[in-house]
Amino acid sequence: MQSIPATNPTIPALKSKPICSLPRSLPTRAMYRPDTPSRSDWQSSCAILASKVAVLAQQQEVQKSNGTDLTSLNGHHNQTLDLVPIDPNLPRPLSITDFSPAPMHGSQLRVAYQGVPGAYSEAAAGKAYPNCEAIPCDQFEVAFQAVELWIADRAVLPVENSLGGSIHRNYDLLLRHRLHIVGEVQLPVHHCLLALPGVRKEYLTRVISHPQALSQCELTLTKLGLNVVREAVDDTAGAAEFVAANSLRDTAAIASARAADLYGLQILADGIQDDSSNVTRFVMLAREPIIPRTDRPFKTSIVFAHDKGTSVLFKVLSAFAFRNISLTKIESRPHRNRPIRLVDDANVGTAKHFEYMFYVDFEASMAEVRAQNALAEVQEFTSFLRVLGSYPMDMTPWSPSGGGAED
Numbered sequence: 001m002q003s004i005p006a007t008n009p010t011i012p013a014l015k016s017k018p019i020c021s022l023p024r025s026l027p028t029r030a031m032y033r034p035d036t037p038s039r040s041d042w043q044s045s046c047a048i049l050a051s052k053v054a055v056l057a058q059q060q061e062v063q064k065s066n067g068t069d070l071t072s073l074n075g076h077h078n079q080t081l082d083l084v085p086i087d088p089n090l091p092r093p094l095s096i097t098d099f100s101p102a103p104m105h106g107s108q109l110r111v112a113y114q115g116v117p118g119a120y121s122e123a124a125a126g127k128a129y130p131n132c133e134a135i136p137c138d139q140f141e142v143a144f145q146a147v148e149l150w151i152a153d154r155a156v157l158p159v160e161n162s163l164g165g166s167i168h169r170n171y172d173l174l175l176r177h178r179l180h181i182v183g184e185v186q187l188p189v190h191h192c193l194l195a196l197p198g199v200r201k202e203y204l205t206r207v208i209s210h211p212q213a214l215s216q217c218e219l220t221l222t223k224l225g226l227n228v229v230r231e232a233v234d235d236t237a238g239a240a241e242f243v244a245a246n247s248l249r250d251t252a253a254i255a256s257a258r259a260a261d262l263y264g265l266q267i268l269a270d271g272i273q274d275d276s277s278n279v280t281r282f283v284m285l286a287r288e289p290i291i292p293r294t295d296r297p298f299k300t301s302i303v304f305a306h307d308k309g310t311s312v313l314f315k316v317l318s319a320f321a322f323r324n325i326s327l328t329k330i331e332s333r334p335h336r337n338r339p340i341r342l343v344d345d346a347n348v349g350t351a352k353h354f355e356y357m358f359y360v361d362f363e364a365s366m367a368e369v370r371a372q373n374a375l376a377e378v379q380e381f382t383s384f385l386r387v388l389g390s391y392p393m394d395m396t397p398w399s400p401s402g403g404g405a406e407d
């Protein structure tokens with residue numbers, strides 16, 4: 001991923017003004033535990049949530065009454081602007097300290113995603129679960145928690161992109177939380193360069209977006225001849241909202257055409273991803289696993305670590321190769337609990353660095369004997385093994401609807 005140059009000091013720094021409009025104080029480790037909540041954790045969480053509802057309702061009233069007053073948000077630019085006001089009824093993202101219960105939803109499935117309305121993750125949620133109620137969350141971790149706390153029924157989160165590679169944060173979170181992968185969905189990602197109405201490319205000094213989106217458009221931004229700094233924010237649609245809400249005439253956002261629509265921006269350039277076949281793969285997460293089947297193609301995701309011995313990775317991979325099971329992905333992430341490990345007495349004074357957890361996706365269902373045998377063998381070579389999920393493969397990457405969801 002390319003590095004994002006430092007912010008131009010003459011323009012407002014995004015860091016000081018979080019995109020999430022609800023208060024966003026990060027809790028300390030002691031306040032917040034990412035493990036699966038026990039019954040009592042769950043009950044006390046509900047009590048805390050209930051007490052926050054009244055405060056949130058009050059805040060949302062204030063936001064609604066301020067919704068059309070964009071100039072009040074803009075301390076730096078005092079031009080009079082022809083803006084489409086941001087719809088105050090758009091759902092606000094959940095933040096880590098403010099889980100308000102989802103509104104009445106009847107039989108609609110509630111699906112948490114990271115970002116604000118107009119984010120690609122929202123589109124992925126809609127593709128995975130047509131007619132769902134999409135619940136925006138301001139961080140990936142919040143989407144995990146929303147499902148754990150029964151505020152949402154599912155979460156839909158990106159794990160890899162065909163141009164930008166893996167979204168590492170979600171691999172780490174999969175391990176820290178106890179949710180199960182129940183499906184996958186692949187979404188073609190079509191980026192646009194968005195700015196306030198009337199703004200021309202020559203006025204721009206900054207482009208903001210999700211780091212993945214910035215990296216997916218890196219070459220095209222250069223080709224467009226833009227002399228701009230790139231700045232990373234939490235999500236693409238949040239970038240668009242930020243440009244609109246702060247009336248920034250020197251800043252463009254990389255986001256979807258739907259985000260342009262929602263936040264009243266014009267599309268300065270369309271299809272600016274460096275490759276037209278830009279696809280992001282999302283996984284669907286639930287509290288319970290689905291029952292694996294054999295009547296359609298399934299994929300299984302596992303994570304493992306090994307303690308000692310040589311050629312462990314080779315042995316693990318051959319357990320699949322001998323059974324003709326194709327691997328679709330291997331990802332390694334630092335073993336956070338053991339970033340450095342002292343080795344035995346013979347090697348006093350040395351340390352073993354770079355221990356890894358390995359994430360593997362393979363094309364078989366856990367209902368198949370060959371997959372069960374492969375995992376039994378893997379278990380022999382590894383000190384830790386977890387099946388993250390066995391789920392239907394998304395075989396229709398280019399279709400506008402439908403994916404590898406559970407039935």
Ligand SMILES: O=C(O)C(=O)C[C@]1(C(=O)O)C=C[C@@H](O)C=C1
Pocket residue numbers: 114115118119120121122158161167189210212213234235236237280
């Ligand atoms: O920012 C968004 O709109 C997202 O949904 C996030 C995200 C990502 O994390 O990769 C999803 C798809 C695109 O690849 C760019 C960004």
